[in-house]
Amino acid sequence: MADLSIEFAGIKAPNPFWLASAPPTDKAYNVVRAFEAGWGGVVWKTLGEDPAAVNVSSRYSAHFGPNRQVQGFNNIELITDRSLEINLREITQVKKDWPDRAMIVSLMVPCVEESWKTILPLVEATGCDGIELNFGCPHGMPERGMGAAVGQVPEYVEMVTRWCKTYSSLPVIVKLTPNITDVRLSARAAYRGGADAVSLINTINSITSVNLERMVANPIVGSQSTHGGYCGSAVKPIALNMVAEIARDPETRGLPICGIGGIGSWRDAAEFVALGCGAVQVCTAAMLHGFRIVEEMKDGLSRWMDSQGYASLKDFSGRAVGNTTDWKYLDINYQVIAKIDQDACIGCGRCHIACEDTAHQAIASLTQADGTHKYEVIDEECVGCNLCQITCPVESCIEMVAQDTGKPFLDWLHDPRNPYREAS
Amino acid sequence: MIDTLSHLPRPDAGAAELADRFADLAPPLTARQAALESARCLYCYDAPCINACPSEIDIPSFIRNISHENVQGAAQTILSANILGGSCARVCPTEILCQQACVRNNAQECAPVLIGLLQRHAIDNAQFSEHPFQRAAASGKRIAVVGAGPAGLSCAHRLAMHGHEVVIFEAREKAGGLNEYGIAKYKLVDDFAQRELAFLLQIGGIEIRHGHKLGDDLSLSELHQQFDSVFLGIGLAASKRLGLADDAAPGLLAATDYIRELRQTDDLSQLPLARRCIVLGAGNTAIDMAVQMSKLGADDVNLVYRRGLSEMGATEHEQAIAKDNQVRLLTWAQPEQVLLDDQGQVRGMRFARTRLDNGRLQATGETFELAADAIFTAIGQAFDGAALVDPLARELQREGERIWVDAQLRTSLPGIYAGGDCTALGQDLTVQAVQHGKLAAEAIHAHLMLTVEAA
Ligand SMILES: Cc1cc2nc3c(=O)[nH]c(=O)nc-3n(C[C@H](O)[C@H](O)[C@H](O)COP(=O)(O)OP(=O)(O)OC[C@H]3O[C@@H](n4cnc5c(N)ncnc54)[C@H](O)[C@@H]3O)c2cc1C
Ligand SMILES: Cc1cc2nc3c(=O)[nH]c(=O)nc-3n(C[C@H](O)[C@H](O)[C@H](O)COP(=O)(O)O)c2cc1C
Ligand code: SF4
Ligand code: SF4
Ligand code: SF4
Numbered sequence: 001m002a003d004l005s006i007e008f009a010g011i012k013a014p015n016p017f018w019l020a021s022a023p024p025t026d027k028a029y030n031v032v033r034a035f036e037a038g039w040g041g042v043v044w045k046t047l048g049e050d051p052a053a054v055n056v057s058s059r060y061s062a063h064f065g066p067n068r069q070v071q072g073f074n075n076i077e078l079i080t081d082r083s084l085e086i087n088l089r090e091i092t093q094v095k096k097d098w099p100d101r102a103m104i105v106s107l108m109v110p111c112v113e114e115s116w117k118t119i120l121p122l123v124e125a126t127g128c129d130g131i132e133l134n135f136g137c138p139h140g141m142p143e144r145g146m147g148a149a150v151g152q153v154p155e156y157v158e159m160v161t162r163w164c165k166t167y168s169s170l171p172v173i174v175k176l177t178p179n180i181t182d183v184r185l186s187a188r189a190a191y192r193g194g195a196d197a198v199s200l201i202n203t204i205n206s207i208t209s210v211n212l213e214r215m216v217a218n219p220i221v222g223s224q225s226t227h228g229g230y231c232g233s234a235v236k237p238i239a240l241n242m243v244a245e246i247a248r249d250p251e252t253r254g255l256p257i258c259g260i261g262g263i264g265s266w267r268d269a270a271e272f273v274a275l276g277c278g279a280v281q282v283c284t285a286a287m288l289h290g291f292r293i294v295e296e297m298k299d300g301l302s303r304w305m306d307s308q309g310y311a312s313l314k315d316f317s318g319r320a321v322g323n324t325t326d327w328k329y330l331d332i333n334y335q336v337i338a339k340i341d342q343d344a345c346i347g348c349g350r351c352h353i354a355c356e357d358t359a360h361q362a363i364a365s366l367t368q369a370d371g372t373h374k375y376e377v378i379d380e381e382c383v384g385c386n387l388c389q390i391t392c393p394v395e396s397c398i399e400m401v402a403q404d405t406g407k408p409f410l411d412w413l414h415d416p417r418n419p420y421r422e423a424s
Numbered sequence: 425m426i427d428t429l430s431h432l433p434r435p436d437a438g439a440a441e442l443a444d445r446f447a448d449l450a451p452p453l454t455a456r457q458a459a460l461e462s463a464r465c466l467y468c469y470d471a472p473c474i475n476a477c478p479s480e481i482d483i484p485s486f487i488r489n490i491s492h493e494n495v496q497g498a499a500q501t502i503l504s505a506n507i508l509g510g511s512c513a514r515v516c517p518t519e520i521l522c523q524q525a526c527v528r529n530n531a532q533e534c535a536p537v538l539i540g541l542l543q544r545h546a547i548d549n550a551q552f553s554e555h556p557f558q559r560a561a562a563s564g565k566r567i568a569v570v571g572a573g574p575a576g577l578s579c580a581h582r583l584a585m586h587g588h589e590v591v592i593f594e595a596r597e598k599a600g601g602l603n604e605y606g607i608a609k610y611k612l613v614d615d616f617a618q619r620e621l622a623f624l625l626q627i628g629g630i631e632i633r634h635g636h637k638l639g640d641d642l643s644l645s646e647l648h649q650q651f652d653s654v655f656l657g658i659g660l661a662a663s664k665r666l667g668l669a670d671d672a673a674p675g676l677l678a679a680t681d682y683i684r685e686l687r688q689t690d691d692l693s694q695l696p697l698a699r700r701c702i703v704l705g706a707g708n709t710a711i712d713m714a715v716q717m718s719k720l721g722a723d724d725v726n727l728v729y730r731r732g733l734s735e736m737g738a739t740e741h742e743q744a745i746a747k748d749n750q751v752r753l754l755t756w757a758q759p760e761q762v763l764l765d766d767q768g769q770v771r772g773m774r775f776a777r778t779r780l781d782n783g784r785l786q787a788t789g790e791t792f793e794l795a796a797d798a799i800f801t802a803i804g805q806a807f808d809g810a811a812l813v814d815p816l817a818r819e820l821q822r823e824g825e826r827i828w829v830d831a832q833l834r835t836s837l838p839g840i841y842a843g844g845d846c847t848a849l850g851q852d853l854t855v856q857a858v859q860h861g862k863l864a865a866e867a868i869h870a871h872l873m874l875t876v877e878a879a
Binding site: 066067068344346347348349350352353365371372373393394 | 459460463466467468469470471472475491525527528530532533
């Protein structure tokens with residue numbers, strides 16, 4: 001079996017599956033259960049200065065798919081609502097009892113040097129393996145000048161990171177907020193400040209739904225609501241892109257990345273690793289299904305690695321980064337055409353109406369003698385957009401087949417149709 | 425009561441227990457089941473299920489409405505194509521109609537979307553504060569509809585919607601046709617047929633005159649003179665007879681006659697029970713009869729058919745219901761003689777074994793006897809020719825014994841239309857009758873409006 005153990009930014013763990021800083025890592029009780037279940041590490045729920053934060057009641061809401069599948073999850077919780085003293089005591093004990101697991105402590109104190117200087121030695125004394133700076137919480141805390149309010153200003157990110165590197169010898173992971181326009185600016189700032197790694201993403205500003213009877217968004221607190229932070233499966237594509245942006249940024253080359261956002265299966269995790277991550281963190285999936293999911297994640301990942309001949313995570317970490325590029329470097333001469341497997345087709349007509357109404361009128365609907373329809377791709381009209389393949393409910397019924405056009409590789413920079421092309 | 429069976433005992437079980445046994449065969453979906461099931465629909469384009477629904481309900485649309493918490497919208501979609509969508513949802517043999525054609529009805533997709541149950545969910549749960557269809561401005565036209573079965577009612581509703589006045593002439597004291605008098609009790613329970621009727625009549629402009637029978641106190645010539653158009657939806661009022669000696673002996677009865685009593689009684693424990701019985705036939709009526717007898721407490725129910733299982737009119741689904749209710753299906757045997765006891769009452773039947781010989785059904789020469797307290801015939805419904813005896817009625821072109829109509833439900837006589845079981849068009853199903861009624865109403869309306877414009 002493949003070796004799942006990792007060393008990430010100097011922190012060792014038996015596997016790359018860590019629980020993100022959130023309710024699952026709120027206290028010793030949960031974290032011990034998580035370790036018993038097999039998680040490789042945890043990022044303890046964000047600590048702050050005393051007095052501890054106070055939470056409202058009615059805190060979560062969700063974006064549901066058909067059959068009440070939770071596609072996205074939203075929360076308006078603040079950082080830990082327990083005292084610093086209790087948290088530190090529990091962290092110390094748990095780390096002592098579980099020495100092989102990664103114990104990272106998430107921190108968020110005011111953007112004042114003195115505050116950081118005070119808390120860092122206390123945290124270090126717990127024996128934890130590293131700290132994570134929560135520059136991402138998008139609700140509540142920014143109103144107090146913390147969380148995303150810091151993460152959105154690269155100068156602050158750099159400054160606070162440097163304080164941490166100054167007053168602590170622990171590895172510093174800077175957790176980035178996605179509520180910005182270009183995540184690379186925050187990553188570069190962390191890098192300049194001396195960060196040992198970045199982790200991303202924290203949650204995205206969100207309102208999941210509105211109660212139309214009461215005319216108030218969810219979750220409802222009394223008769224009001226407020227925006228929260230979005231996470232879960234729906235944010236995975238956003239997180240993957242941000243990870244890839246940083247992974248291929250020459251300015252932060254080599255900076256370890258911990259992937260977070262919508263991870264719920266071994267495949268999700270493998271995708272983050274392929275785009276450059278050395279470890280991953282999970283929150284929502286654990287909150288929805290419990291800690292036991294790590295079982296299937298570990299088993300699935302190691303079996304897949306075996307099937308690919310990867311002995312350790314390093315063997316494929318970042319493998320997909322080189323193939324992720326800017327649009328202008330794509331081969332404009334590449335051509336795929338949809339091909340329908342008539343034996344697999346169940347005749348639902350979705351490919352036809354999708355292409356007919358909204359794409360390129362490239363799927364003919366042929367009425368058969370018995371009144372049913374046969375769907376056939378008109379090769380000459382198909383531009384290879386993949387829409388039909390996406391809407392087809394039958395997996396691998398529509399295949400996008402690469403065509404041999406006989407044309408050489410040509411990117412937009414060199415395409416004669418580009419009025420601003422670079423002379424070759 | 426049913427005179428020819430009055431010598432038989434009554435069921436052992438009490439009224440309440442029997443009522444339980446006749447409860448909904450396919451109970452309604454819960455809200456959660458409906459949500460799960462509706463999410464399975466792929467919202468097909470040119471959906472094969474619509475094609476397979478005789479009343480052309482926009483199935484993907486109504487299911488999507490259920491899935492998006494718009495049950496009312498779903499119900500309206502159904503009712504706009506099929507005003508008896510509630511009873512059709514319960515009685516349609518979906519396994520040979522919409523669900524048969526559903527793209528998810530194959531091994532890879534596991535099972536078809538349960539269209540019938542979803543349709544029922546929508547109709548049962550929609551709450552309309554007023555009738556969901558409005559009448560057009562009064563046209564001044566009056567149309568006579570004969571027969572208040574599914575065909576006649578559907579026709580009347582659509583005509584009323586177009587602003588016409590409708591008078592329905594109905595022989596029996598209750599409207600609904602076989603929905604009231606014929607469908608197996610466990611498919612269409614309690615007073616659903618009457619509640620659906622009341623809903624349908626809410627549209628206004630429909631008057632039902634009970635106790636008037638075409639061929640009796642009513643003639644087609646009169647109706648033709650007094651009304652702008654006439655629609656005939658008189659169904660198949662007679663049952664085919666065995667054509668054997670003693671086929672009117674006490675203990676021998678048409679299944680539909682018994683079912684009518686069974687559907688009308690308030691107390692099932694008062695019905696005559698044949699502990700050992702024989703049902704002759706191979707269609708759904710035969711199955712209904714056998715199953716209902718079994719539910720009443722019969723020990724020995726034999727359904728006998730002269731050909732094989734695969735030739736049976738009853739669908740596999742229906743056959744399974746029969747087996748679930750301890751009905752024995754005996755094939756390749758045809759009735760030869762009604763056996764009577766000293767008092768001239770049925771004591772059993774002798775059958776001749778049959779087989780196919782070069783595609784022709786032949787008796788093998790072997791015979792056997794089955795003991796029975798009663799024999800129920802369900803060998804088919806027949807057109808009651810007595811309805812069409814006046815001079816004009818006699819001119820109607822027939823197809824076999826039934827009335828000939830074209831695709832727009834026009835008979836051979838101008839201004840006279842027909843639909844449902846009394847015509848030879850399509851299958852003898854409730855949903856087919858509803859569709860006929862609807863199409864006939866559209867044809868009548870188009871024709872009448874044409875003459876209005878021309879005038
Ligand atoms: C026992 C049985 C079970 C069935 N089960 C099913 C089932 O499960 N699913 C299904 O889809 N179909 C079933 N059918 C078939 C279905 O009931 C018929 O196809 C449907 O009722 C036909 O509708 P209709 O309006 O044409 O005729 P009917 O329902 O027969 O209505 C005809 C109406 O006309 C009246 N009438 C008749 N003669 C005259 C006259 N001379 N003057 C005035 N009024 C007259 C009758 O009283 C009746 O009200 C069943 C049929 C039977 C007999
Ligand atoms: C209820 C809740 C509370 C959270 N609290 C914190 C927190 O205190 N500190 C922090 O850095 N992130 C917090 N997060 C964000 C998660 O750590 C994580 O970054 C985010 O949920 C994305 O991962 P996921 O899609 O696996 O849930 C919280 C998330 C949730 C759902
Ligand atoms: S790939 Fe796009 S253009 Fe081609 S058939 Fe499919 S939907 Fe149409
Ligand atoms: S979407 Fe897929 S299953 Fe549906 S008609 Fe097209 S090819 Fe067939
Ligand atoms: S065929 Fe089945 S899946 Fe398709 S629209 Fe009809 S019910 Fe839905």
